[in-house]
Amino acid sequence: MKIVLTAGTLLLPCIAILAGCSATPVKPGGSYQGEFREFPKSVDVVRQAAVDALAVKGFEITKSESFYVEGYRPRTWGFFCTPGGETSGIWLEQAGPSLTKAWISTAISSFGRLCQKDWTAAIVTEMENTLNSQK
Amino acid sequence: MFHICYSLATILTAIFLSSCSSQSRYTMLVPTHLSKPSNCDVEVFRTGQPTKQFVRISRIDVHIERTYFIRTNFDDVLPKLKKEACESGADAIIEIQELSTNINLDETNIFHITAIGIKYQQ
Numbered sequence: 001m002k003i004v005l006t007a008g009t010l011l012l013p014c015i016a017i018l019a020g021c022s023a024t025p026v027k028p029g030g031s032y033q034g035e036f037r038e039f040p041k042s043v044d045v046v047r048q049a050a051v052d053a054l055a056v057k058g059f060e061i062t063k064s065e066s067f068y069v070e071g072y073r074p075r076t077w078g079f080f081c082t083p084g085g086e087t088s089g090i091w092l093e094q095a096g097p098s099l100t101k102a103w104i105s106t107a108i109s110s111f112g113r114l115c116q117k118d119w120t121a122a123i124v125t126e127m128e129n130t131l132n133s134q135k
Numbered sequence: 136m137f138h139i140c141y142s143l144a145t146i147l148t149a150i151f152l153s154s155c156s157s158q159s160r161y162t163m164l165v166p167t168h169l170s171k172p173s174n175c176d177v178e179v180f181r182t183g184q185p186t187k188q189f190v191r192i193s194r195i196d197v198h199i200e201r202t203y204f205i206r207t208n209f210d211d212v213l214p215k216l217k218k219e220a221c222e223s224g225a226d227a228i229i230e231i232q233e234l235s236t237n238i239n240l241d242e243t244n245i246f247h248i249t250a251i252g253i254k255y256q257q
Contacts, residue, residue, distance in 0.1 A: 052162070055196045056234070056247055060158060074156040078202030081239040084156065115239055 022072055023107035025089030034105030035124045039131055043092050046100040050090040053126035057119050067092045081115030088119055159197040159215045161223040168192060168224040177220045178227035185227055193223035193252035200245050207246035216248060225252030
């Protein structure tokens with residue numbers, strides 16, 4: 001009985017720590033994968049679209065800076081999978097008064113890798129939908 | 136035996152409680168706003184728009200993810216939708232867009248609502 005209790009006591013914090021781990025996204029370029037887009041909008045408008053896109057995909061906004069937005073998808077537990085745990089980053093650069101460059105990438109954490117998803121394309125689509133609807 | 140059952144029950148409860156994640160937020164579309172109590176009366180237009188004149192004042196997002204094949208529907212998110220609308224100072228909610236998808240062998244349901252909070256013009 002003591003063994004079960006000790007194992008349980010040790011296991012729960014380990015699961016909690018692993019579930020809390022998150023990876024850091026890296027700006028696409030070179031060997032780092034991701035998406036690049038140019039939007040004919042100001043950086044403020046594109047940043048808001050980025051924040052909205054992350055929210056629609058279930059990300060909690062963890063960083064919202066002038067030229068960088070980051071979000072983390074909280075984990076949930078299931079029978080087969082523990083979805084969540086991904087971190088997406090969106091880097092912005094003002095290329096003109098109405099032109100903004102955006103780089104988007106998603107980092108997958110080491111725990112529950114098989115159940116995680118690269119949300120980059122979905123975020124790009126959501127941003128495009130939002131920004132196109134503002135024409 | 137009691138201790139084993141108690142430990143197992145605690146672990147299972149903890150896992151079941153973490154089978155759902157939800158987020159909600161509002162973003163103002165106008166520079167200033169006056170919040171209302173979070174349990175205020177707010178009209179919900181699932182289709183159509185009110186006949187009175189109004190101004191779009193906020194964008195509202197509610198997101199729920201559930202595992203164990205549990206599904207979410209509009210009624211589940213309505214309290215949160217209303218709460219965010221009230222806090223943004225809205226009188227009513229319009230342009231409600233629902234998005235429901237299943238992932239991970241359909242075990243996980245992702246349900247998202249985007250809506251617009253409006254304020255009636257006096």
